[in-house]
């Protein structure tokens with residue numbers, strides 16, 4: 790009896806499976822040229838082991854916490870990665886530093902903030918890292934761009950979809966802006 794050929798799609802092409810984890814990064818800037826900062830952040834983050842898939846639109850958002858500062862420009866980026874969660878955090882922090890971020894006032898102005906919102910379906914709780922991001926579910930400036938990219942995505946802790954989380958947020962001014 791002859792061996793069966795490997796399973797193929799009807800077209801004859803082998804089906805393409807993503808090789809890494811799907812991760813969503815929240816980017817924000819409210820100092821200097823905010824558009825250039827976000828563009829540069831995406832360029833610097835992108836690497837062979839952190840592959841950019843899609844970018845949301847840009848959202849201008851009212852600062853939370855310390856109100857007496859410029860409005861933020863926010864965006865969510867979808868990547869596929871072979872990195873482990875803590876390696877991704879270090880990579881993100883390196884890019885924050887490269888863009889001149891100084892950690893001074895909590896929730897204060899910054900050239901770049903990178904948050905790991907979701908890392909596949911992983912739940913991480915360690916000293917330096919909590920995933921899903923501990924506050925993403927209450928922030929319209931994160932959920933609106935995230936819903937643009939993947940509204941059906943579910944939070945691995947609560948199993949609520951991004952659409953459901955967004956519907957539950959009250960207040961907070963966000964405005965989608967032209968690039």
Ligand code: AMP
Pocket residue numbers: 878896902903904905906916917918919920921922923
């Ligand atoms: P922030 O000043 O808001 O950028 O907070 C940065 C701190 O939050 C860093 O010291 C990180 O170790 C920690 N952190 C915990 N969870 C996350 C996450 N999901 N994404 C980014 N930073 C995180």
